[in-house]
Every structure is written in structure tokens, then in C-alpha cells.
Amino acid sequence: MKLYALGGYNEVGKNMCAIEVGKDVVIIDMGVHMDKIVGMDEEERNMPTKDLIKMGALPNDVLLKGKNVVAIVLTHGHLDHIAAIPRLAEKYNCPIIGTPYTLEILKNILADEKKPQLVKNLYLLSAGEKATVAHNLDVEFIHMTHSIPDAVMIALHTKDGIVVHTGDYKLDNNPTIGNAPDYKRLKKLGKLGVKLLLSECVRVQDSARTEPEYVAKVMVEDALDRAYADHSAVAITTFASHIARIRSIIKANRGRREIIMIGRSLESYTAAAQRIKLIDLEGIKIYGRRKSIGYALKNIKTKPENYLIISTGNQGEPNAVLSRIARKEFEFTFDKEDQVIFSSEVIPNPVNVANRYVLERDLKEQGVRLMEGVHTSGHARREDHRDLIRMLTPKNIIPHHGETERLASYAALAMEEGYILGDTVKILYNGAIIDIN
Numbered sequence: 001m002k003l004y005a006l007g008g009y010n011e012v013g014k015n016m017c018a019i020e021v022g023k024d025v026v027i028i029d030m031g032v033h034m035d036k037i038v039g040m041d042e043e044e045r046n047m048p049t050k051d052l053i054k055m056g057a058l059p060n061d062v063l064l065k066g067k068n069v070v071a072i073v074l075t076h077g078h079l080d081h082i083a084a085i086p087r088l089a090e091k092y093n094c095p096i097i098g099t100p101y102t103l104e105i106l107k108n109i110l111a112d113e114k115k116p117q118l119v120k121n122l123y124l125l126s127a128g129e130k131a132t133v134a135h136n137l138d139v140e141f142i143h144m145t146h147s148i149p150d151a152v153m154i155a156l157h158t159k160d161g162i163v164v165h166t167g168d169y170k171l172d173n174n175p176t177i178g179n180a181p182d183y184k185r186l187k188k189l190g191k192l193g194v195k196l197l198l199s200e201c202v203r204v205q206d207s208a209r210t211e212p213e214y215v216a217k218v219m220v221e222d223a224l225d226r227a228y229a230d231h232s233a234v235a236i237t238t239f240a241s242h243i244a245r246i247r248s249i250i251k252a253n254r255g256r257r258e259i260i261m262i263g264r265s266l267e268s269y270t271a272a273a274q275r276i277k278l279i280d281l282e283g284i285k286i287y288g289r290r291k292s293i294g295y296a297l298k299n300i301k302t303k304p305e306n307y308l309i310i311s312t313g314n315q316g317e318p319n320a321v322l323s324r325i326a327r328k329e330f331e332f333t334f335d336k337e338d339q340v341i342f343s344s345e346v347i348p349n350p351v352n353v354a355n356r357y358v359l360e361r362d363l364k365e366q367g368v369r370l371m372e373g374v375h376t377s378g379h380a381r382r383e384d385h386r387d388l389i390r391m392l393t394p395k396n397i398i399p400h401h402g403e404t405e406r407l408a409s410y411a412a413l414a415m416e417e418g419y420i421l422g423d424t425v426k427i428l429y430n431g432a433i434i435d436i437n
């Protein structure tokens with residue numbers, strides 16, 4: 001068995017790896033590097049694939065040239081896990097396997113990128129199900145919790161043993177959409193024997209365990225109750241794909257204000273969720289296009305205390321609505337004492353940190369009150385990772401989805417659990433190929 005570390009092995013972004021058993025190869029995830037994509041103009045986004053790879057926006061999959069790729073398997077619908085598919089997947093001409101919400105998002109991306117021919121390759125697999133992708137090679141989806149619906153861990157059953165890929169995850173026993181993780185199955189896999197665990201490590205440097213999504217729901221309720229008492233304009237921003245959180249915001253409003261959702265990604269992610277009945281948006285107005293956003297905001301200006309604005313731009317993305325309001329590009333501007341609630345965390349990379357700094361500075365200059373951190377993370381913290389290692393007791397562990405410092409922190413945790421650095425726990429880099437024994 002061989003592992004190809006293709007993306008996400010020295011960075012938070014562009015996740016992609018491949019497992020080779022005999023002649024067959026399974027690719028897991030195919031993401032873009034968000035901080036290289038955010039801020040690109042139309043022309044740059046249309047650059048040839050080889051140039052996007054060169055600048056690090058897409059994973060370099062040249063190592064798989066000529067290989068017999070039998071499936072591309074997706075852990076969840078975040079762009080750093082699936083958005084490279086329009087550029088890279090076509091040449092493999094194999095099934096692209098994902099859960100319902102992941103595939104709904106992917107369909108939107110394929111339409112935007114004008115790759116409708118790939119839709120025929122999409123293969124729906126739900127959590128708890130298995131698919132045979134080649135002789136002696138089965139893909140299994142295990143229900144998991146994260147900051148997007150329908151996230152799964154992947155178990156690859158091969159003739160050389162079981163590989164578990166965590167995708168992005170938190171161990172949430174009180175989620176607000178769906179059930180807690182499928183611990184029973186994870187423990188069973190542990191008993192069957194896991195040869196290799198490929199684990200994300202985005203928040204491994206944070207101590208303790210991650211709070212459940214239910215806590216964020218209560219925090220959102222409290223934030224809105226207190227903001228409404230001040231009769232000011234209120235805007236709340238979160239990840240457009242965080243459907244559980246958007247549902248909590250709508251519920252917390254309790255019909256008190258008219259909800260206006262603005263931003264293109266909010267429009268597209270909620271539409272995808274609506275198609276598979278994950279969210280009810282009755283009575284909520286959604287504006288995705290530049291012109292209609294300007295029009296909607298103009299209306300709000302007359303009586304801002306009657307509205308709740310849910311907007312994109314929680315990372316301070318310069319092109320998102322919130323940053324554009326802060327730069328006074330619309331007729332609607334914030335007044336002193338208006339409130340902006342960040343129901344999000346900064347995805348840890350330098351571009352986001354810098355963008356958020358600019359956004360917050362602009363808002364503060366206008367006297368806006370900032371309510372940050374009304375949020376619980378979608379990523380496991382150190383003690384959650386320890387719990388998972390103990391459930392699966394894998395023979396080998398390789399962390400990914402982090403720069404070297406984060407990978408090393410995960411490796412140190414594995415060493416506390418009895419693994420040996422360079423032997424049973426390894427730190428890889430993009431482009432590495434290693435044998436798993």
C-alpha cells in the first residue's frame with residue numbers, strides 16, 4: 001500500500017491524497033487553496049490549470065499520471081476539499097463519490113465552472129453505506145460532525161488493510177443537525193484493525209475538547225436578544241456552508257425582525273441545502289447579485305431596526321458584502337452603535353488574518369460594536385484527537401491539513417499515545433510517496 005501526499009501536507013488548504021493498493025488508486029478529496037483563490041480576479045481564476053498548480057492554488061497531481069484511478073472520494077463539501085474537481089477530475093474519468101449535501105454543492109461548482117459533463121460521474125453514497133470501487137476495494141462512509149452537513153469519515157477497506165481518513169471533524173455529541181458521530185462503527189473498525197489513520201490537525205494545538213454546536217446555538221440566541229434590545233442595525237456573518245448555524249440564527253430571530261440574506265455564496269449554499277430539505281427559508285429574502293444587494297440594502301437604510309442582515313464576509317474577504325459595506329460601497333452604511341456579530345472563527349492562514357484586520361479596523365472607525373467569537377469550532381481539539389486515536393488504535397498515523405508546526409503538534413500527541421516519530425507516526429510534505437507497512 002502506498003500513500004501519495006498531494007495537498008494539505010504543509011499548509012491548511014488544497015487537501016488531496018491518494019492510496020494505491022496493487023494497481024488501483026483511490027483519491028481522497030480534491031480541494032483548492034482558499035487564500036490563493038480569494039482576492040483573485042476573473043482573469044486570474046481563468047489561468048491555465050498548470051499555472052494555478054504552479055502558484056499553489058491547486059494540488060499538484062502529476063504523481064498520479066498514468067495511474068489507474070478507480071474513484072475520487074469526498075469527505076465533505078468545503079471548497080478546500082472539493083473545489084479542484086472541475087480542473088483536475090476530468091482526466092481520471094472515474095466515479096466521484098460523495099454524500100448528498102457534498103454533491104449538491106459540487107453540482108453548483110460544476111455549473112459555475114462550466115463542467116456539466118462531470119455531473120454524470122457523481123455517485124451518491126450516504127453515511128453508513130459502502131461502495132465497491134474495484135476488486136477487493138470498498139469505500140465506506142461513517143457519519144461524522146463538522147461545520148457543514150453530511151460530513152463523513154472514510155474507511156477504505158483494502159486487501160492490505162483498512163485506511164481511515166478523518167476528513168474534517170469534531171466529536172459533537174450535541175449537534176443541531178443530524179446525530180452525534182457514529183462512535184459504534186469507529187470502535188468496531190478499531191477492533192477490526194486500522195492499518196493507517198490519516199487525520200486532520202487544524203485545531204490540534206488547542207487544548208481540551210471542542211464545544212458542541214448546541215453551545216453556539218445558545219450563544220447566537222443571546223447575541224441577538226441583546227443586540228435587539230439596543231434597537232440598532234444588526235448584521236451577523238457566518239460561513240455560508242454552515243447550515244446548522246444559519247438555522248440557529250433564523251430560529252433565534254423568532255420572527256422579530258425581517259431577515260435579509262446577502263451574498264452570492266449564501267445564496268448558492270442555502271439553495272443547495274434547500275434542494276435536499278436541510279433548511280426552510282420561507283419568508284426570507286436572499287440577494288446574491290451585486291445590483292440586487294445594493295437595492296436590498298437601500299431599503300434597510302430607512303428602518304434598520306426592523307431588519308436582521310445575514311451576510312457573507314466573516315473572513316474579511318475583500319470582495320464579500322460585509323467588507324464592501326465597511327468600505328461604504330453601498331448606499332447603506334453602518335452608523336455608530338450598530339452591531340456586527342461574527343458567528344465564525346478566522347481560518348488560520350495569514351491572508352485571512354490580514355483581511356479580518358482590515359475589516360475590523362474599518363468597522364471600528366465607524367463606531368460599530370463588534371461581537372466576535374459567537375461560535376464553536378468545527379474542528380477537533382487536542383483531547384478529541386486523543387479520543388479518536390484511542391477509538392481506532394491505528395497501526396500508523398499521518399496527520400495532514402496543517403503546516404509543519406501543526407503536523408508536529410499532532411505528532412507529539414501521537415507520541416504521548418505511544419507512537420514513534422518517523423516510524424508509526426510520520427510528518428510528510430506535499431509530493432511525498434510512502435509505503436505503508
Ligand SMILES: [Zn+2]
Pocket residue numbers: 076078146168
Ligand atoms: Zn471542512
